[in-house]
Amino acid sequence: MSMSESGPCMSLDAALHALARRRRDQVVVATMTAMAPWRKIAATDRDIGCVGFMGGASTLGLGIALARPDVPVWIIDGDGSLTMQLGSLMTIANAAPRRFLHVVMRNGVYDTSGAQPILGAGTVSFAALAEAAGYARGVRFEDAESFDAALDELIEVDGPVLVELITQPTGAGYVTPPPATSKSRHVLAMTWPVLRDALRREA
Amino acid sequence: MATAQSIPAATLYEALREAGVTDVVAVPDTHQRSLIDLLVKTGAIPFIQAATEDEAIAIAAGLIIGGRRPVLQIQHAGLYACVNNLRGIGIDGEFPLVLLVGLLGRDVAKPPRDNFDSMVRYAEPLLDALEIPHVLLDGLGDIPRLAEAFRMAGERSGPVAVLVGAATA
Numbered sequence: 001m002s003m004s005e006s007g008p009c010m011s012l013d014a015a016l017h018a019l020a021r022r023r024r025d026q027v028v029v030a031t032m033t034a035m036a037p038w039r040k041i042a043a044t045d046r047d048i049g050c051v052g053f054m055g056g057a058s059t060l061g062l063g064i065a066l067a068r069p070d071v072p073v074w075i076i077d078g079d080g081s082l083t084m085q086l087g088s089l090m091t092i093a094n095a096a097p098r099r100f101l102h103v104v105m106r107n108g109v110y111d112t113s114g115a116q117p118i119l120g121a122g123t124v125s126f127a128a129l130a131e132a133a134g135y136a137r138g139v140r141f142e143d144a145e146s147f148d149a150a151l152d153e154l155i156e157v158d159g160p161v162l163v164e165l166i167t168q169p170t171g172a173g174y175v176t177p178p179p180a181t182s183k184s185r186h187v188l189a190m191t192w193p194v195l196r197d198a199l200r201r202e203a
Numbered sequence: 204m205a206t207a208q209s210i211p212a213a214t215l216y217e218a219l220r221e222a223g224v225t226d227v228v229a230v231p232d233t234h235q236r237s238l239i240d241l242l243v244k245t246g247a248i249p250f251i252q253a254a255t256e257d258e259a260i261a262i263a264a265g266l267i268i269g270g271r272r273p274v275l276q277i278q279h280a281g282l283y284a285c286v287n288n289l290r291g292i293g294i295d296g297e298f299p300l301v302l303l304v305g306l307l308g309r310d311v312a313k314p315p316r317d318n319f320d321s322m323v324r325y326a327e328p329l330l331d332a333l334e335i336p337h338v339l340l341d342g343l344g345d346i347p348r349l350a351e352a353f354r355m356a357g358e359r360s361g362p363v364a365v366l367v368g369a370a371t372a
Contacts, residue, residue, distance in 0.1 A: 048268070052291040052295060053257075053260075053261065053287060053288045053290075053291030053292050054287065055257070056257065056258070056260075056261040056288055056291075056292065057261075059253070059257075059258040059261035059262050059265070060261040060262070060264055060265045060268075060292075061265060062261075062262050062265060063228075063261065063262040063263060063264060063265020063266040063267075063268065063269065063271075063273075064265040064266075064268050064269045065265070065269075066226070066249075066251065066262070066265070066266060066269070066271075067265065067266045067268070067269020067270055067271045068269040068270070071269075085255065085257060085258060087254030087255055087258070088253075088254065088255075088258050090254055091252070091253045091254045091258050091262075094252065095251060185297075186295035186296060186297070188291075188292070188295060188296035188297075189295065189296050189297035189360075192264070192267075192268050192296060192298070195268055196267070196268045196269075196270065199268070199269060199270065200270060203270065
């Protein structure tokens with residue numbers, strides 16, 4: 001088990017690998033710091049990344065879940081991202097998608113912008129907020145072993161389920177892309193039709 | 204210009220059905236409340252309520268990925284509130300989003316951009332700045348513009364706004 005200044009925690013990689021080992025036909029909506037490592041270890045044509053529309057990963061995933069209730073949807077969210085659209089917890093709870101696993105990487109900082117602390121970094125509980133908003137379950141893990149041991153059961157729970165993982169900041173920072181040109185297309189525009197087509201094939 | 208006329212909720216509802224709308228994603232709008240009431244009462248088109256317009260845009264995009272044909276139903280104040288997701292998802296992500304935007308508080312005897320109320324006055328200039336096409340529903344004769352908006356959104360792979368000029372009846 002790793003330790004941070006405030007207590008035990010897990011690495012982002014360990015958390016992602018636990019998810020990757022269970023990856024089957026789930027749609028995975030990832031955002032920010034988790035996007036690049038997730039692409040390396042578990043990318044399929046059922047992935048979509050969210051950057052540039054702050055905090056929107058979970059509600060984008062909600063739309064997919066409502067359109068395709070037969071397909072499990074996993075969200076790999078960040079604490080800073082979720083904080084930007086915290087009301088989405090109530091929106092998701094109200095819509096009540098059953099096969100919806102919302103994983104929040106709680107590293108306590110805005111990792112890509114210089115590791116400034118999120119508001120409530122030492123006090124807020126996203127798991128408790130989710131349950132108070134109406135999620136079927138909200139749980140929190142501080143070490144990868146406990147998360148790994150509980151994940152098989154959590155995947156099967158009627159959702160929505162929020163899993164808050166206490167993770168170490170990666171320090172990866174943000175890699176500024178080259179300025180857009182007239183030939184540039186946003187990655188989202190190029191990836192969502194691939195996911196749409198993958199879902200159509202198995203409708 | 205002629206004074207804008209209220210469009211009955213039932214007429215708009217039928218127009219949505221004829222346009223093939225599968226879901227309405229909304230943050231409740233006073234201006235379109237009779238349509239909301241009808242949508243909720245009939246239940247034939249799922250009414251998905253969001254806490255914010257930013258969320259509504261993301262939900263609608265997800266629905267499109269999943270093969271649905273949603274419409275967004277919001278108010279002009281919500282349009283101002285969701286500019287970043289409209290840009291980041293709708294424009295950059297190239298999603299064919301159609302937004303029904305209620306112009307609450309409009310002086311219906313004047314074109315929207317000639318209104319004193321800033322929420323009404325800035326709606327069209329904002330959409331112009333974002334290069335988002337928009338049409339105005341100012342009476343029954345404008346109903347075909349709804350289907351036209353869906354056609355435009357599909358062709359341009361981007362958002363199109365339908366401004367609801369007078370409160371729905």
